[in-house]
Amino acid sequence: MSLQIYNTLTRKKEEFKPVNEGEVGMYVCGPTVYGDSHIGHAKSYVSFDVIYRHLRYLGYPVLYIQNITDVGHLTDDADEGEDKIEVEARKRKLQPMAIVERYTRSYFEDMDRLNILRPDISPRATGHIIEQIEIIKSLIEKGYAYEINGSVYFSIEKFRDYGKLSGRSLDEMIAGVRVDSKSEKRHPADFALWKKAEPEHIMKWQSPWGEGYPGWHIECSAMSMKYLGEHFDIHGGGIENQFPHHECEIAQSEAATEKPFAKYWMHNNMVTVSGQKMGKSLGNFVTLKDAFEQFHPLIIRFFILQSHYRSPLDFSNEALAAAKKGYDRLVNTVLVLRQRIDLNQNGDAVPIDPETYKSKMIDAMNDDFNSPQTIAHLFDLSREVNQYLNDGKQYSTSSLQKIEELFLEFGNTVLGIIPDSIEMTSTINGAIDADLIQLLIDVRQEARKQKQFALSDMIRDRLKELGVLLEDTREGTNWKRTK
Numbered sequence: 001m002s003l004q005i006y007n008t009l010t011r012k013k014e015e016f017k018p019v020n021e022g023e024v025g026m027y028v029c030g031p032t033v034y035g036d037s038h039i040g041h042a043k044s045y046v047s048f049d050v051i052y053r054h055l056r057y058l059g060y061p062v063l064y065i066q067n068i069t070d071v072g073h074l075t076d077d078a079d080e081g082e083d084k085i086e087v088e089a090r091k092r093k094l095q096p097m098a099i100v101e102r103y104t105r106s107y108f109e110d111m112d113r114l115n116i117l118r119p120d121i122s123p124r125a126t127g128h129i130i131e132q133i134e135i136i137k138s139l140i141e142k143g144y145a146y147e148i149n150g151s152v153y154f155s156i157e158k159f160r161d162y163g164k165l166s167g168r169s170l171d172e173m174i175a176g177v178r179v180d181s182k183s184e185k186r187h188p189a190d191f192a193l194w195k196k197a198e199p200e201h202i203m204k205w206q207s208p209w210g211e212g213y214p215g216w217h218i219e220c221s222a223m224s225m226k227y228l229g230e231h232f233d234i235h236g237g238g239i240e241n242q243f244p245h246h247e248c249e250i251a252q253s254e255a256a257t258e259k260p261f262a263k264y265w266m267h268n269n270m271v272t273v274s275g276q277k278m279g280k281s282l283g284n285f286v287t288l289k290d291a292f293e294q295f296h297p298l299i300i301r302f303f304i305l306q307s308h309y310r311s312p313l314d315f316s317n318e319a320l321a322a323a324k325k326g327y328d329r330l331v332n333t334v335l336v337l338r339q340r341i342d343l344n345q346n347g348d349a350v351p352i353d354p355e356t357y358k359s360k361m362i363d364a365m366n367d368d369f370n371s372p373q374t375i376a377h378l379f380d381l382s383r384e385v386n387q388y389l390n391d392g393k394q395y396s397t398s399s400l401q402k403i404e405e406l407f408l409e410f411g412n413t414v415l416g417i418i419p420d421s422i423e424m425t426s427t428i429n430g431a432i433d434a435d436l437i438q439l440l441i442d443v444r445q446e447a448r449k450q451k452q453f454a455l456s457d458m459i460r461d462r463l464k465e466l467g468v469l470l471e472d473t474r475e476g477t478n479w480k481r482t483k
Contacts, residue, residue: 003058003366005234006310008242008265009165013368018233019263024060025228026052027262029220029237029245030122032069033103034088037110038285039300039315040271040278044238046301047268047309047369049116050415051236054365057414066119067223068107070100070126071203072195073216083213086202096203110288113297115416123223125214129205131222132214135256136193136207144255148184150196150210156189159251165265166243191248193218217248224262225253235262239269240277268309278315286315295320302327302417305371325435326379327417332439333382334407334418336389339462340400343454347394350385354406357381361410371415378411392450437468441477444470 003016018024028048031041048066055062075081089096108118125132136152139145144158156162156170163169173189192215197204204211224235230253237246246265253261271278278285291300294317303323307313357377364373385403388395411418440459447455460470463479471478 001363001366004368005264005266006368007263008267009262011167014264016264018060019231022061024055024062024234025065025232026055026062026234026236027065027067027220027224027228027232028119028235029241030066030068030119031103031107032073032084033100033107034085035103036287036289037107038278038287039291040238040285041107042110042114042288042300043271043304043313044268045111045116046114046304048236048266049114050305050371051234051266051309051369052117053414053416054369057365063121063228064119065121065123065224065227067220068100068104068122068124069216069219070104070124071096072125072214072219083201083203089202106289110292113292114288114301115298115419117416121227123227125219125223126203128219128222128226129214131226132218133194133207135218135222135252138256139193139252142255144252145193146186147209150212151184151192152194152209153185153190154193154248154252154255155186156191156251157187159255161254162251163247165247165250168243168247191215191217191244193252217245218252220245221249221253221256221261224249225257230257230259230261232262234264234266236266236268239267242267266309269312272312272314273316275314291320295324298417298419299324299327302375305415305417306375308372309369328436330378330382330411331418332436333385334404334411335440336443337385337400337404337407339455339458340389340395341397341404342458343452344397345394347396349399350388350395350403352381352384352388352399352403354402357406358409361414365410365414374410374415375417378407381406390446437463437479441470441479445477 004013005016006013026048028045031037045066052062052064071083071085073084075084075087083096085096085099089099092099111118136145139154140147140152145152145154156173163173170189194207194209194212194214196210197212201213204213224232235246235249242265246267250261273284276284288297288300299320303320304313306323306326357380360377361374364370364377367373381403407418408420412420440463444456444459447453447459463470469480471480
């Protein structure tokens with residue numbers, strides 16, 4: 001089947017047809033860097049990483065842009081309050097850019113550990129002030145924006161299609177806006193393009209309207225269009241950004257260019273804790289650095305991909321522990337498969353058709369990037385592989401290699417959950433998992449019963465290299481750690 005994408009803008013699945021044949025432009029809203037990333041961030045960026053990976057797997061040259069918001073994101077997403085980065089800088093008694101640098105590094109460290117591919121370009125909002133000012137000037141000239149006391153606002157009444165992404169009417173928007181009698185806006189739902197900076201405000205730039213700083217929404221319009229053009233393929237982000245952020249992006253971009261903005265809008269659902277959205281403002285978030293202390297990053301990635309990107313994901317340590325058991329079963333199959341390949345045996349071909357599984361997994365991923373179904377197919381393959389690996393027969397190395405290639409094709413290249421390194425899959429924070437050790441002992445005992453002594457010795461020797469010493473006794477095999 002052809003690639004089908006659920007388009008939030010049209011509220012249905014559509015066949016993916018790039019704006020420009022043979023190439024894909026994708027923009028995903030990146031982090032606001034004022035604190036460490038949490039599990040909610042991981043849900044979004046793992047999801048779009050798999051989308052990026054699968055598009056490349058299908059042969060599309062993808063230009064992937066993911067911004068860094070380092071100014072202009074206000075503490076109230078309704079477009080009021082203070083800049084989140086300046087608030088954090090004041091708390092810590094640091095320069096705002098010191099906060100930005102610290103948490104930008106932290107963000108990429110966490111994403112790297114989750115095996116997330118780096119975007120092709122990670123533009124910063126502060127590096128694109130000129131582009132933002134130019135768009136704002138154009139909107140004023142065309143009558144879509146107005147300046148009051150050094151701030152510039154977009155007039156939503158001027159843009160007839162405002163609300164087409166979120167499905168909200170103007171009346172609903174007004175009802176959801178707190179009316180401030182001191183507001184200088186002409187309409188309570190108008191949003192800021194440029195904010196006047198008070199004298200004590202640190203992050204500010206010269207503009208035609210005086211010293212100030214950009215609004216959150218204009219940043220993404222400027223950066224996406226600079227690198228992908230005025231009309232491009234995919235714009236993604238968390239479902240919480242659908243309104244107001246993405247709605248405002250569409251309005252200001254299409255008003256400025258008089259062209260459609262992004263063709264496909266994609267939104268990942270949120271992470272919840274006991275049914276409530278995980279977030280810093282609610283205080284119920286778990287940072288990735290804390291989560292990595294308990295679970296290997298690839299287990300967290302696997303946990304996320306067990307749910308569809310458009311489905312909510314309820315977080316708990318119990319859920320992660322269950323994901324770990326499933327993940328261990330999957331990678332242990334690959335581990336044993338690789339050990340059998342290393343023996344370089346002769347024999348019949350394994351009676352498994354890799355092409356059948358490949359076709360199923362491609363269809364699953366082409367159905368709006370259905371990672372849970374793809375993982376289910378990997379487990380089906382794993383069960384069948386284990387059945388044959390434990391039947392006491394020898395199978396040709398070439399047929400075993402074809403199966404390993406299939407695991408890597410989808411488990412590694414597309415989903416990013418099965419790494420190249422056996423050691424990486426078999427360790428959690430540097431210590432080999434006890435359940436995995438026992439499984440390998442059981443496999444070794446079965447190999448000895450089948451007189452496959454080369455395999456038995458390989459398991460013993462590789463475990464020794466990893467710091468686990470096996471001791472064979474009359475009662476069975478004992479083990480102990482040596483490092």
